[in-house]
């Protein structure tokens with residue numbers, strides 16, 4: 001007689017960002033325990049969104065994560081004062097803020113041909129424009145120590161030239177009639193996902209995850225943290241304990257930069273996110 005034992009193992013679909021997302025042996029990215037992360041919204045907001053509702057959408061996404069962090073986490077993520085800063089990235093010997101910025105123009109349309117903006121992917125900062133791939137809804141740029149994985153700075157940019165960021169709860173916009181009066185690209189939905197990147201999550205292979213890289217027009221489901229994404233907070237940032245790395249980190253003063261991007265074309269086409277991951281830079285000296 002042959003006994004068959006079927007073992008079902010529930011694997012978490014939450015995937016942590018790493019120093020090299022292509023290398024599972026590289027260190028995970030993490031904020032130290034007791035970090036008080038303050039995300040500052042660019043005071044300019046998004047002029048394309050009615051009133052100041054964009055700030056409400058951003059704040060609602062922050063509150064969702066803070067609720068989970070309060071339940072089982074070891075750090076806080078709250079809204080800081082609005083800031084005039086529109087610069088993303090980490091700059092040594094400067095004051096670095098974690099900011100959320102709506103880019104209103106495409107770099108491809110305003111940066112003079114041949115202008116490299118001093119290199120280092122700096123056209124977005126220099127010309128205050130969207131320098132990333134057009135199909136990405138938003139992008140989170142995280143700067144970290146490439147040896148320890150410790151996050152130093154994380155900023156969110158929104159692709160306003162291409163996407164209609166709405167803040168209403170219903171109805172879903174009709175195809176081809178996107179506006180801010182209906183659910184087009186929901187800002188809270190987008191921001192909740194980006195804040196997962198800010199905290200050290202990569203994209204999940206689960207299409208129902210908050211961290212799925214795809215978002216169709218009209219989507220609201222990512223406003224809520226799925227179970228695996230919520231559990232990431234408890235696992236990586238356990239309340240009353242140190243933040244969990246993937247292995248013991250050595251110490252290095254060098255810095256690196258990661259930029260997980262995410263998006264879907266207005267028609268809902270899949271975007272190869274790997275193209276964005278190639279933006280990752282060699283560590284800065």
Ligand SMILES: [Zn+2]
Nearest residue numbers: 213260261262
């Ligand atoms: Zn993403």
